[in-house]
Amino acid sequence: MRPLILITNDDGVAAKGLRTLDEIAMEFGDVVVMAPAGNASGLSHSITTTRPLRVREVKLAEGLSVYSCDGTPVDCVKLAVEYFCPRTPDLVLSGINHGSNSSINILYSGTMGAVTEATALGLNAIGFSLLSHNPDADFEPGKPFIRHLIGEVLEKGLPADVSLNVNIPRPKEGPIRGIRICHEAKARWVDSFEKRIDPVGQPYWWLTGKFICDNPPQRSDEWALANGYVSVVPIHPDFTHYQALEELQRLSL
Amino acid sequence: MRPLILITNDDGVAAKGLRTLDEIAMEFGDVVVMAPAGNASGLSHSITTTRPLRVREVKLAEGLSVYSCDGTPVDCVKLAVEYFCPRTPDLVLSGINHGSNSSINILYSGTMGAVTEATALGLNAIGFSLLSHNPDADFEPGKPFIRHLIGEVLEKGLPADVSLNVNIPRPKEGPIRGIRICHEAKARWVDSFEKRIDPVGQPYWWLTGKFICDNPPQRSDEWALANGYVSVVPIHPDFTHYQALEELQRLSL
Secondary structure (H helix, E strand, O other): OOEEEEOOOOOOOOHHHHHHHHHHHOOOOOOEEEEOOOOOOOOOOOOOOOOOOEEEEOOOOOOOOEEEOOOHHHHHHHHHHHHOOOOOOEEEEEEEEEEEOHHHHHHEEEEEHHHHHHEEEEOOEEEEEOOOOOOOOHHHHHHHHHHHHHHHHHHOOOOOOOEEEEEEEOOOHOOOEEEOOOOOOOOOOOOOOEEOOOOOOOOOEOOOOOEOOOOOOOHHHHHHHHHOEEEEEEEEOOOOOOOOOHHHOOOOO | OOOOEHHHHHHHOOOOHHHHHHHHHHOOOOEEEEEEOOOOOOOOOOOOOHHHHHHEOOOOOOEEEEEEEEEHHHHHHHHHHHHHHHOOOOEEEEEEEEEEHHHHHHHHOHHHHHHHHHHHHHOEEEEEEEEEOOOOOOOHHHHHHHHEEEEHHHOOOOOOEEEEEEEEOOOHOOOOOOOEEEEOOOOEEEOOOOEEEEOOOEEEEEEEOEEEOOOOOOOOOHHHHHOOOEEEEEOOOOOOOOHHHHHHOOOOO
């Protein structure tokens, strides 16, 4: 039986990045797509608790089952695995995201929320992101690397509880130099909000912000991307800081 | 100068748990509250990107600055730190959540999203949750432990990049036996969605699910809570699985 690949994203079912990913995935197996109906960027690992979900089937291509769901990327993974996949997926893919999910951006990312959910469900999963927000971004230079990673993971699997956060450098910055296995760079966003005044004199605040990552170390994702490599970060859905378990003994608890 | 404590939650500005936490915090310092206007449970680390935010001042108690914001818990932390706190907070508190955020529940939790955001901003932070969804839950038995933890962290600080996920066992299950420093238990949710049919014959899906955590190890939060202890898990906003960095060498990348 061909492998079953479930695909979602956070840019919505109509995004070019999703279409690119499901074309590649169809080379490897049977594909089910369930993606948010519209833009679900920045939804992180959120779930829909206050209203039920609706699902609509969409015709995108011959031989491809595509569902549009009015929930979050995490909702899509849960619901698709439970009700819309004909069998347990061998691999869950998310993306290709239009924009970076490197470093701390993974925290906010709906694309990566879906990946972490798949891991929590015991499934192999990879999230792909391209460092370009252009809705018509050129995904061509990244395709050989995406193909290679999907092939390797389908053949060899991933360590237990581990999924991959894959970011692809911007195509206009020269040919991609290869793949690097990395840890997340430490970074932060500053100047988060811009205050404006509405026509009746009342304030409102737009989320904006500047990404700050000074001198990322050579084994980090930001270094890899800045130097033309595809960054591959092994991630897991456990927030425990294990080293701190000992350090906390100095608090009198 | 008294310490400045910023408080948020995900149950909304009117929740009893928030009121309980700001009463305790006022014993330790000056307090600013910015919380979601309504229920923001399950919003995880999400941010609001498609519309601007509005803020409304609310009178809750003498000497207390309280703001209601129509964004997520993470939005509240970012916006409060940047525009509504008179100085950089010495401590960020989130909760007290009505319901557990132990184990894998942290992934979905808006309460804990706010805590992780504070850590990413370089601030000390603690999230508190009580294992009861009752809007009128009894927070009294947990108060001495909350006081103790706030006092310790204000006095001694936390390790760099570390915050605390604190869960308090259910009051009706006997007196609390103390505090345990724990790692997250591995767990999963199964049977996530319930399918129903609407009055015109169309399907919809409600999020539900059953929490499964078999034989949690003795140093895990689920063990501590099941045995009447307050669980304290040191967490950090880095998803990298460091051990897997080596294991991944077996993939030909």
